[in-house]
Amino acid sequence: MIRELAEPMVQIDLLGGIGEIGGNKFLVEDSDSRILLDFGMSLGARGQFFSEPFLSPRDRQGLVTLGILPDIHGLYRDEENPPINAVVLSHAHIDHSMCISLLNRKIPVYCGETTLSILKTLSEMRPRGFENDLEGIEFKTFRTGDNVSFGKIQLEPIHVDHSIPGSYAFLVHTSKGTIAYSGDFRAHGPKSNMTKDFSDAAERSEPELFLCEGTNLVRGDLRTEQEVLEKSEHVVKKTKGAVLASFSSADIDRLRTFHEIAEKNDRLLVVSMKQAYLLRSLANDKHLDVPNVIGDPHIAVYQRSKKTYYNWEKDILSSVTVKTSKDIREMQPKIILASSPYDMNEVLDIQPGPGGAYINSSSEPFNEEMEMDHERFTNWLNHFGLPMYQIHSSGHMMPTELRETIAQVKPKRLIPIHTEQPELYRLFVKDLTMVELGSKGSTVEV
Numbered sequence: 001m002i003r004e005l006a007e008p009m010v011q012i013d014l015l016g017g018i019g020e021i022g023g024n025k026f027l028v029e030d031s032d033s034r035i036l037l038d039f040g041m042s043l044g045a046r047g048q049f050f051s052e053p054f055l056s057p058r059d060r061q062g063l064v065t066l067g068i069l070p071d072i073h074g075l076y077r078d079e080e081n082p083p084i085n086a087v088v089l090s091h092a093h094i095d096h097s098m099c100i101s102l103l104n105r106k107i108p109v110y111c112g113e114t115t116l117s118i119l120k121t122l123s124e125m126r127p128r129g130f131e132n133d134l135e136g137i138e139f140k141t142f143r144t145g146d147n148v149s150f151g152k153i154q155l156e157p158i159h160v161d162h163s164i165p166g167s168y169a170f171l172v173h174t175s176k177g178t179i180a181y182s183g184d185f186r187a188h189g190p191k192s193n194m195t196k197d198f199s200d201a202a203e204r205s206e207p208e209l210f211l212c213e214g215t216n217l218v219r220g221d222l223r224t225e226q227e228v229l230e231k232s233e234h235v236v237k238k239t240k241g242a243v244l245a246s247f248s249s250a251d252i253d254r255l256r257t258f259h260e261i262a263e264k265n266d267r268l269l270v271v272s273m274k275q276a277y278l279l280r281s282l283a284n285d286k287h288l289d290v291p292n293v294i295g296d297p298h299i300a301v302y303q304r305s306k307k308t309y310y311n312w313e314k315d316i317l318s319s320v321t322v323k324t325s326k327d328i329r330e331m332q333p334k335i336i337l338a339s340s341p342y343d344m345n346e347v348l349d350i351q352p353g354p355g356g357a358y359i360n361s362s363s364e365p366f367n368e369e370m371e372m373d374h375e376r377f378t379n380w381l382n383h384f385g386l387p388m389y390q391i392h393s394s395g396h397m398m399p400t401e402l403r404e405t406i407a408q409v410k411p412k413r414l415i416p417i418h419t420e421q422p423e424l425y426r427l428f429v430k431d432l433t434m435v436e437l438g439s440k441g442s443t444v445e446v
């Protein structure tokens with residue numbers, strides 16, 4: 001009887017990120033300690049009910065009722081008795097972090113320094129609402145090498161390479177052994193040595209269980225950032241007219257790539273106000289080495305034509321070199337314009353001449369600028385006479401890299417996360433480890 005009471009219980013509630021890309025929420029429990037690994041929005045589940053901006057969620061209760069958010073009393077804002085010790089964020093993408101706005105303010109949020117600056121900066125630029133409100137959250141930051149204790153649970157964050165800076169994976173040490181959690185990661189990126197640091201540490205910890213992402217099992221592509229640079233540069237060199245390039249605002253590696261191309265080909269990289277604001281706020285981060293949006297002769301900021309500007313927009317426009325649609329129209333052979341499919345009204349004003357190019361360099365399944373309907377976007381390109389090039393390097397592991405990582409880490413068991421192909425994943429790696437599929441909402445014991 002006494003022995004039974006003393007036996008520790010370690011389990012994981014798979015609250016989101018199972019059978020879906022993103023929406024990660026894994027509740028790790030050891031005796032009286034509980035931490036939530038990521039608190040992301042399930043964009044797939046949300047999209048089954050809502051279509052913004054015409055049909056948006058009205059409040060948290062609606063999201064809980066529809067099963068988009070877990071029904072856990074005390075987890076949310078203004079509720080009593082917080083049921084967990086902390087939320088721990090792997091990185092700032094919304095499919096991992098967005099739901100912290102709704103969190104009970106008595107629950108602290110742990111994340112890396114860079115993630116915190118990105119979260120705050122992006123939040124400032126988005127319209128405020130119940131899903132974008134960081135007011136009153138107690139943030140605590142960690143770095144690689146730290147060991148954060150939550151009762152019986154020891155959290156060891158380790159940097160990894162991904163398509164947004166400041167990403168982490170975790171080793172969660174419990175009284176029943178170590179749980180490794182990949183977050184989102186890749187091994188072919190410019191900072192693959194960081195991912196290697198994680199795989200090495202994970203291997204040493206001899207994990208009982210590995211929660212490992214598998215985003216790319218049906219979109220394998222072996223392009224590195226260097227290849228994106230070479231291919232895009234080739235297009236830019238051969239293009240007489242304007243070059244438009246679409247990439248995620250928070251993908252600083254990609255921005256650096258296009259900046260380098262602009263420099264080498266004597267073009268001006270014209271970024272959006274949003275990108276500029278983010279770049280400026282990350283400028284002090286010594287580890288990142290972001291291009292200097294204020295002083296660099298090859299960077300300018302595109303001023304959208306509108307009647308009134310938000311304070312953050314006025315702030316950034318007053319501190320940088322600004323270009324309007326009229327400026328861009330007159331200097332087309334000299335620019336690379338960062339522009340998403342949602343900027344097409346602006347491109348109407350620019351009136352691209354013959355011989356231009358559109359480089360699509362963002363195909364992450366859920367970046368924050370949701371994919372515009374492909375057909376509609378093609379209509380715009382047809383109108384402008386802009387051919388499109390698809391040149392991208394993913395933020396996620398390629399299938400071959402996944403196998404190498406799992407073979408190295410040698411977990412006793414593995415649960416595929418952040419993938420729509422868990423069964424394919426299982427068959428692909430079943431000779432390396434025991435794969436359990438789990439299901440959203442279920443609990444696994446460690």
Ligand SMILES: [Zn+2]
Pocket residue numbers: 021022093095096184418
């Ligand atoms: Zn993700």
Ligand SMILES: [Zn+2]
Pocket residue numbers: 091093162184395
């Ligand atoms: Zn991500």
